[in-house]
Amino acid sequence: MTVGADGKTAADVDPLMLGRAIVDADRRAAHALNLVPSENRISPLAALPLGSDFYNRYFFNTAGDPLFWEFRGGEDIAHIEALGAQALRRMASAQYCNVRPISGMSAMILTVAALSAPGRTVVSIDQNSGGHYATPALLGRMGRHSRLLGCKDGQVDESELADVLAPGDVDLVYVDVQNCVRVPDFGLMADVVNQVSPATRLYVDASHYLGLVLGGLVENPLACGADAFGGSTHKSFPGPHKGVIFTNAEDVDESLRSAQFDMVSSHHFAETLALSLSALEVEPRIGDYAWATTDNARRLACALADAGFRVYGDSRSGYTDTHQVWVELDGTADAYALSNRLAEAGIRVNLQSSMPGMSGVHLRLGSNEVTFEGAGPQAIEQLAGALATARERALEPRTVSEIRGRFGAPFYTDPEKLKLEAGL
Template structure:
């Protein structure tokens, strides 16, 4: 094979590679445009504001930041030197205020990362017991496996309507004297009664610590709609920052115990290297905006979920009534029944520009898939009660096979949203339009 032939093949290969990458770039841009126009009702997701998304576009994404004291002699890594104060003097103090004077750790890179850190810090020694919520009752699917993989013994308790089975909890506390009770309620329509759990733990096993994983409801807690677990005696709380809290995909932990905060920090130092600096800056900006808009947003999230559930019931959908007001959080559950396949219905909704969550493990469904809807993201973008009423009509049209008409109503819904719970691009002094 001649040199010119090899060069020709290489040139053709490069050209093919360019075409492939150009095609992928075009797809990404197109899907980005689509995502800005859909209605997303997945309760474990949210949207970043224009301000909070800024750090993800810059060089900070590639840099480490360790100098939490902003001390001149501690700039071992200088990539964050120009903006590290945003984390230290803006983000962390804001999160601390939102959590009622808590000590804050922003090093976890996700909700699962925060879970690992809490279990390693507060879960005792190998062989010790850690109590969590039974997945069949709404607990997180992975918690018991993680506990076991860390060498601890997992034991679960049930719950109903946010109230943990107290008799079972007392029996477990007496028998095992666990190091930690990890409240990992992810599938629930009711606010978990942390205060009642803490009272039982303090009475029966005073040395046992209590952690509230509020991944799904962090925005409702920091927005003042749900009770702050730290106010009712939990030792720690935290979780992911991208569900009802409208931040990046990251994690955060809070405590009011200085010794626990120090223990978490020392454990984290050996288990989390990069805390994903750009995402942390994004979290800091999201927190600063949340301090301005969060109380109104959180209240509207719950109101919108209740309107969505009530009006879906009105038009004949089988909505799970989990509380006196259907739901006390952002989640709404819909049983599509034998006449309407949930995956096929979800596909129809997607064709109309509405994205929903189909999952098989909601409490009470015996493994049957159902719709788990969430009001957080659409509320963040400006939805009020009338938007949810319009959304129900979209559901009804899709159910009747009128997908094109449903899509047109979805477009109109988005065009008539109210003021969002964040700063609009035009309010950011002309930056990054």
Template sequence: MVNADVTLHDVVRLLADNEGEARRTLNMVPSENAMSGLAKLPMLLDPAHRYFFNESDHPDRWHFRGGRRVHELETGLAVPLLRELGRAEHVSVRPLSGLNAMTLVLAALGGEPGSTVVTVAAENGGHFATPDVAARLGLGVEFLRGSGPHALDLDHAAELLARVRPSLVYVDQSHCLFPIDVASLVATVRAVSPETLVHVDASHWFGLVLGGAFRNPLDEGADSLGGSTHKTFPGPQKAVVLTRDAAMDRRIRDTQDYLVSSHHFASTIGLGIALLEFRDFGGPAYARAVVENTRRFGRLLHDRGITVAAADRGFSAGHQLWLDTERDGVAPKVAADRLHAAGLRVNFMAGLPGFTGQGVRIGLNEATYQGLAGDDFTELADVFAAAVRDSEPLGGLADRVASLRTRTRVGAPVDSTSSLFENALALCADSLRTTQVAAPSPQGVTS
């Protein structure tokens, strides 16, 4: 419950304390990322209050006019950049989150109630929510499986597809060290059930796909691609759906009007800014660095005696690493608590493919975005291993993480003395000044 004595000063103080802590710590949760101050700016301004529905800019469809002045920051910035970087003719920026995009795709492409969809089994990294969401839409669910946690059995897939003739194959790696071979899976689908659609949920891989570090599933033959925009892509917490098929795009659009009301217009503008930064300020280099840093960090932890999954395969092909600290004598929750005290934020969880109990899941995506490189990772590995083992005072380790963040913090992609930067600061200050609560006068008129 909220303490009745809490004031606005208390709220601002808590937010300020959190910001200070965030600048001294390092987030290594693979499903989260940072974004630039410029990309966050629209969320502080008037577009955060507005609906925007008139994507065609038709003069008779401006029923909500609050976003009219800046609507091209969606239609002329975010959407064209997604088409360019995602190599797709059709884009929806309506989904609010990865799970919302999943629901939209299953509703639009999964067929009528009673139809069957096929998705990835949990033991092969499939998302926990997909079967339940599909079932709540009246869809039957079958599972793609494999002999190990990082590959699918295509012979089993062919038998399954021929038997159930699903409306949709929904590829949804959530726990993922290595990407599914989309081209081979699509070839199998086309051979035995050609009417079946293939959608790839690339939430975890999205920044690596847009940056060219991973092959684009649309190039591999998938009918559609989607996912959240805040994991390997350093953008806002929302999601997108891309396709090259006009009929499929129409199905998505016909469905989204009934599943998404406000699509958070300001976040969509923020996505456009993040895409522009990604294209013009090193997105492909960032994507390559994420993969290189992840594999290197896996080796560094392995060399320090931490049990890292998939050591025989180079630990990872993307941004995630899975640590079996239980085998090293430290319960995953205890390891996560120690790491937190040392200024490092990680996941601990059950359900990692190949694990019998809980494991620690980490990502190098935000560390890379924050600017860590080279010997920074050697220092980070030393701190990480010492924290897991509690072999050095955790307060001292936290100081080393804070020092690491100070040395590597990434600035804005423009000169901080430029007029662009100064104008952005002025907008922030003006927004704060104009959002103070005004108490009504005795006559009921605000001053």
């Protein structure tokens, strides 16, 4: 029985048939190439806990304290959360890592709660400069005043930053640049904050480029003088849908723990285990993965420009420093025709209408997931070719198979090895 998009017939609400439809759609998804900068494909190893009984459980006894087994069931694996946090701390060169947030927005809410007080002001980046769409409204709903800062191609104007700090009411500068091909100069921002308003905290929401920071391709905010950084763990970092926050300051860590107690109850045990496995699995290769992600993004940008696409950015510096590549299109109809032809063949692109400095509907592409799966220069070249072809006509059904045929080894343990070496 076919399950249609209208959901109208009685047979369609048989949950078994809906389960069947999900499994069938998942089979197609397994083959697809995703070029979405905010998504990644969790590794087969790291996905194991998601389908386990630990998904159903509360877990708080990270230290394995024999008199803190209020909730049971995690006794034999209690140490895995801490081992994962250690791996994350090593990659981030950070003394403290909070793995309690259950999403990127959960990490944002926690950080605002921990590092600013109601009635005070939090500075964030204007959405027209790549800031997160939700930050100002979220701040208002949490009783903070919001003040916005511009940021053009990663350049924050020092005097503008000094001006927004001048009233002396700013608890926190929350650098929420998500959409960027150039990362802000955190060091410059830290210098201005320290000079103008030393009690103000500087936090970098690195959700999009977290994998690149941990891999050393984007400057580490802590090394630049930020008080803390963090974000979601499923974009350029190839982990589950969770959040992390890093700091070197004991008092910041303590503030985060205190806020976490009030704002997060279960931190989602299975996903915390998945984060640990992701972190430990990618750690030995994180530098190579980050390098390849940025290299692939630049190659994709150049190849698309060569094929006549209007790629955002400066060609002389490879268009992008991150995993993101932005492409202008000729209007909504063209954008959807392109996206639909690609999707038909199993290539999924992200359409956006709010990238800073761009108008209309455009492509926001990400090299992160295909890189994690093993794409190198040849595959990227073919992928760019497929995008160029799809401007004109439908793609051959074998397109994705051919591109995948060019993939090298993935940055995760392949299922064969999982089976042979660990019986998984």
